[in-house]
Amino acid sequence: MEFISASDIRELSNPGVVSRQLLNPDNSESKRVTITEVHLEVGASQPRHTHDASEQIWYATKGSGTLLLADDATRPFKAGDVVRFADKDVHGLLNDGDEEFIYVSVTAPPINFGYAYQNK
Numbered sequence: 001m002e003f004i005s006a007s008d009i010r011e012l013s014n015p016g017v018v019s020r021q022l023l024n025p026d027n028s029e030s031k032r033v034t035i036t037e038v039h040l041e042v043g044a045s046q047p048r049h050t051h052d053a054s055e056q057i058w059y060a061t062k063g064s065g066t067l068l069l070a071d072d073a074t075r076p077f078k079a080g081d082v083v084r085f086a087d088k089d090v091h092g093l094l095n096d097g098d099e100e101f102i103y104v105s106v107t108a109p110p111i112n113f114g115y116a117y118q119n120k
Contacts, residue, residue: 002028012117016044016095025112034110039102040065040095048092049116056085056107058093063101068092077103 008027012019020037023030040046040063048068064078070090077083077093085091095101 002030004028012113014046014116014118016041017046017117019113019117021113025110030110032108032110034105034107034113036105036107036113037102038105039100040093041100042095042098045094046092048090050088050090051085051107051111053087054107054109054111055087056091056105058083058085058103058105060101060103063095063099064097065093065095065101068094 004023004027010021010024010026012021018039020039021027021034022037023033023035025034038046045068048070058077060077060079060081062079064076067075067077067083068091069075074094078097083091093101093103
């Protein structure tokens with residue numbers, strides 16, 4: 001068994017975005033998954049990007065926003081929705097709603113996301 005205390009959950013941030021690293025290579029011995037809780041302020045975004053060798057599942061828990069997909073495509077994404085991105089799928093998110101947007105991300109195999117954030 002592995003227990004991760006609140007004090008071992010690191011927060012990474014970019015302007016308008018806070019990513020709580022619930023389970024990742026820095027605080028867990030898991031070789032299978034990274035779990036992240038992501039908060040976006042109104043108007044904040046995560047630009048389109050890909051992961052070469054990991055899939056991600058996002059579960060929206062609060063708010064509404066717009067998924068940013070390949071070829072400038074978009075799709076609404078709101079609390080209660082789930083989306084899965086395969087390896088190399090283009091994905092990002094814009095919080096164009098009227099409240100904070102929160103989603104939980106499960107990434108397999110794990111990624112240490114420190115490279116993508118200004119404040120570690």
